[in-house]
Amino acid sequence: MGSQSNNRIFIFLGAFLAVAVLAVVIAVPLALSQNNVNGGDAAINILTEVxxxxxxxxxxxxxxxxxxxxxxxxxxxxxxxxxxxxxxxxxxxxxxxxxxxxxxxxxxxxxxxxxxxxxxxxxxxxxxxxxxxxxxxxxxxxxxxxxxxxxxxxxxxxxxxxxxxxxxxxxxxxxxxxxxxxxxxxxxxxxxxxxxxxxxxxxxx
CATH class of the missing domain: 3.20.20.140 (Metal-dependent hydrolases)
Structure with missing residues (x-):
């Protein structure tokens, strides 16, 4: 019983991480495109501040x-x-x-x-x-x-x-x-x- 419960927890965590990574992969380029900023410009802007x-x-x-x-x-x-x-x-x-x-x-x-x-x-x-x-x-x-x-x-x-x-x-x-x-x-x-x-x-x- 304990083993099955642990497996369900690992499956849930794996699914959650996969969704989170997918969200980042989609959201970051979308945000940059909406602001007309490419990755290089975004990096320079960040490094100028930090x-x-x-x-x-x-x-x-x-x-x-x-x-x-x-x-x-x-x-x-x-x-x-x-x-x-x-x-x-x-x-x-x-x-x-x-x-x-x-x-x-x-x-x-x-x-x-x-x-x-x-x-x-x-x-x-x-x-x-x-x-x-x-x-x-x-x-x-x-x-x-x-x-x-x-x-x-x-x-x-x-x-x-x-x-x-x-x-x-x-x-x-x-x-x-x-x-x-x-x-x-x-x-x-x-x-x-x-x-x-x-x-x-x-x-x-």
């Missing part, structure tokens, strides 16, 4: 990997990094077209640097983010709070924030963590692909 906040971008690592952080001669507004450098999917023109509101730039170094020079490499990554942000004030604005993000967006700028990718980059030092925070870091993932003395990575057996 800009995207991207939580992870390895661009600083690509700048270190390909340019050794030598960025003084780079035109960030026109340079297509995704065509120049294999592994990069970022360039400012597409960020602007896509209505990127805020970007967390991820500062990263390999796990092999843990316990050696990871803290220094992290600071160098933060430094390059601060440098290209300050060198391009018409494009970027360095931010650390939600209010600052909103203020940057009102001026048509991409808000720049910093994240640290992996706890190995603080060398188990709270002093290092506080220093990275004072330099503008606003998140740190506990691990990357290696354990720390205080956290276990996803790939540990």
């Amino acid at each position: 800009p995207i906040i991207d939580g992870h971008n390895d661009w600083p690592y690509q700048l270190r990997r390909h340019l050794q952080n030598k960025i003084n001669d780079i035109d960030f507004m026109t340079q297509n990094f995704s065509e120049l450098y294999n592994g990069s999917h970022t360039d400012v023109p597409r960020m602007k077209i896509g209505k990127m509101g805020a970007q967390f730039w991820s500062c990263y170094c390999a796990c092999a640097a843990g316990g050696k020079d990871a803290v220094r490499l992290g600071i160098e990554q933060i430094d390059v983010v601060r440098r290209y942000t300050e060198a391009n004030p018409l494009i970027f604005q360095f931010t650390t709070t939600a209010d600052e993000i909103m203020a940057a967006n009102k001026e048509g700028k991409i808000a720049c924030l910093i994240g640290i990718e992996g706890g190995h980059m603080i060398d188990s030092s709270l002093a290092a963590l506080r220093t990275l925070f004072n330099l503008g870091t606003r998140y740190m993932t506990l691990t990357h692909s290696c354990d720390t003395p205080w956290a276990t990575a996803f790939n540990t057996q």
Whole structure:
């Protein structure tokens, strides 16, 4: 009896979900057509009101990997990094077209640097983010709070924030963590692909 009752519940839920999905599939295009708005225009309208906040971008690592952080001669507004450098999917023109509101730039170094020079490499990554942000004030604005993000967006700028990718980059030092925070870091993932003395990575057996 209980099994039959459960089956009826699952059948009912399945039918309800199917009807709900069908309603959305029909209603959304109908609403857009009635308002003479295509999907692309609707997306742009939404992103103008509620800009995207991207939580992870390895661009600083690509700048270190390909340019050794030598960025003084780079035109960030026109340079297509995704065509120049294999592994990069970022360039400012597409960020602007896509209505990127805020970007967390991820500062990263390999796990092999843990316990050696990871803290220094992290600071160098933060430094390059601060440098290209300050060198391009018409494009970027360095931010650390939600209010600052909103203020940057009102001026048509991409808000720049910093994240640290992996706890190995603080060398188990709270002093290092506080220093990275004072330099503008606003998140740190506990691990990357290696354990720390205080956290276990996803790939540990």
